[in-house]
Amino acid sequence: MTSLTQNLTYPTTSGQTYRACTRCIMDTVADRSITFDEQGLCCHCLRYDGLVNARRLRGIRGREALRTLVERISAAGRGREYDCIIGVSGGVDSTYVAWLVKQQGLRPLAVHFDNGWNSELATKNIERVLRNIGIDLHTHVVDWEEFRDLQRAFLEASTPDGEIPTDHAIGALLWKEAAARGIKYIISGMNFATESISVPDWSYGHSDWRYIRDVHRRFGSVKLTTYPHFSLPYLIYVNVLRGIRIVSILNYVDYDKGEAMELLRNQLGWKDYGGKHHESIYTRFYQGYVLPRKFGVDKRYGHLSDLINAGQITRAQALAEMQKPPYAEELQQQDLAYVVKKLRLSHEQFEHIMRTPIKSFRDYRNLYEPVQWLRNGVNRLRKHQLYPR
Numbered sequence: 001m002t003s004l005t006q007n008l009t010y011p012t013t014s015g016q017t018y019r020a021c022t023r024c025i026m027d028t029v030a031d032r033s034i035t036f037d038e039q040g041l042c043c044h045c046l047r048y049d050g051l052v053n054a055r056r057l058r059g060i061r062g063r064e065a066l067r068t069l070v071e072r073i074s075a076a077g078r079g080r081e082y083d084c085i086i087g088v089s090g091g092v093d094s095t096y097v098a099w100l101v102k103q104q105g106l107r108p109l110a111v112h113f114d115n116g117w118n119s120e121l122a123t124k125n126i127e128r129v130l131r132n133i134g135i136d137l138h139t140h141v142v143d144w145e146e147f148r149d150l151q152r153a154f155l156e157a158s159t160p161d162g163e164i165p166t167d168h169a170i171g172a173l174l175w176k177e178a179a180a181r182g183i184k185y186i187i188s189g190m191n192f193a194t195e196s197i198s199v200p201d202w203s204y205g206h207s208d209w210r211y212i213r214d215v216h217r218r219f220g221s222v223k224l225t226t227y228p229h230f231s232l233p234y235l236i237y238v239n240v241l242r243g244i245r246i247v248s249i250l251n252y253v254d255y256d257k258g259e260a261m262e263l264l265r266n267q268l269g270w271k272d273y274g275g276k277h278h279e280s281i282y283t284r285f286y287q288g289y290v291l292p293r294k295f296g297v298d299k300r301y302g303h304l305s306d307l308i309n310a311g312q313i314t315r316a317q318a319l320a321e322m323q324k325p326p327y328a329e330e331l332q333q334q335d336l337a338y339v340v341k342k343l344r345l346s347h348e349q350f351e352h353i354m355r356t357p358i359k360s361f362r363d364y365r366n367l368y369e370p371v372q373w374l375r376n377g378v379n380r381l382r383k384h385q386l387y388p389r
Contacts, residue, residue: 021305022039025304031044032201069252083183085109085111085177085185086111088126089279090118106187112137113140116342119273128268145222148344149224154219159359160294163286164206168209174246192251205361207371209229212229232367247388282339298326
């Protein structure tokens with residue numbers, strides 16, 4: 001049995017027996033550590049079934065819970081210029097969140113992390129949408145020399161976690177802006193309906209500063225003096241002592257990604273990028289070129305499987321989508337030239353990186369066990385309605 005994406009050559013584990021989930025499209029090609037139950041359901045679908053009631057509310061229950069949550073956010077922000085913070089990237093989820101919070105009567109401050117890789121369309125989408133709905137924007141422009149050095153370090157570390165420098169910095173920026181402004185709620189575009197599958201071997205380190213710091217210590221050369229970051233003690237401080245909460249507001253509504261895109265296009269002038277997270281040139285290139293060609297990772301498996309579990313597409317539709325390349329070959333080559341030049345790599349250096357033996361976050365210092373313990377603890381609190389969904 002070959003990969004569903006037959007137009008790409010992916011590394012495979014020799015001797016492994018191919019098996020696919022009976023519900024979603026996750027299989028032993030997409031996730032080599034995948035497991036199945038007696039009915040053929042994969043561990044990702046079983047995890048979804050086990051957490052969906054704790055993470056997602058629909059219909060009347062969702063609307064009532066959302067109304068209560070909005071009242072709580074408004075009360076906590078009374079007397080302040082803003083009552084919540086939202087992160088914006090220009091993508092579907094964060095843009096829909098911006099529209100939704102305004103519909104609910106909240107007073108958000110939009111925060112954008114500019115890492116130097118915004119597509120021109122992303123910049124226009126952010127500016128156009130926020131202007132149309134009347135939300136103030138705070139943009140943090142990263143020190144490019146520091147950030148370039150960190151991104152190169154992750155490429156040289158040879159793990160599939162090359163986007164962790166951006167993801168971690170976004171989280172740090174949101175926490176620190178909220179703490180500095182006395183805001184109690186960060187409203188996130190993360191949602192269980194379309195982003196429930198998590199495979200550590202695909203990407204790890206969003207909350208693990210020890211891991212990021214060790215990769216940079218080994219492969220970096222520029223001191224990270226201004227790069228936004230946070231440690232686990234800081235995370236505990238802002239949650240426990242400052243009482244700041246992250247709210248995944250899309251878990252309180254009947255969120256359908258296709259319907260959301262149509263609304264954004266028709267009402268706010270938002271324009272589509274043609275792929276998930278393609279608002280960032282580096283993300284588009286990393287997920288569509290580096291991950292498949294070097295690591296045998298195609299995140300579309302997870303993205304489409306999430307939509308299957310959410311009832312937004314069929315398995316047949318997902319399989320048909322997987323027959324297409326991640327994105328147009330001509331654009332891949334344009335992105336390759338742009339990324340190599342921007343990171344100050346020669347083509348020979350980049351090709352050497354692509355040939356370097358694959359490693360895992362486990363080959364570097366990390367806090368995997370404590371991070372998982374905290375994540376599972378938050379999910380338990382959500383189950384008992386002691387933490388926002």
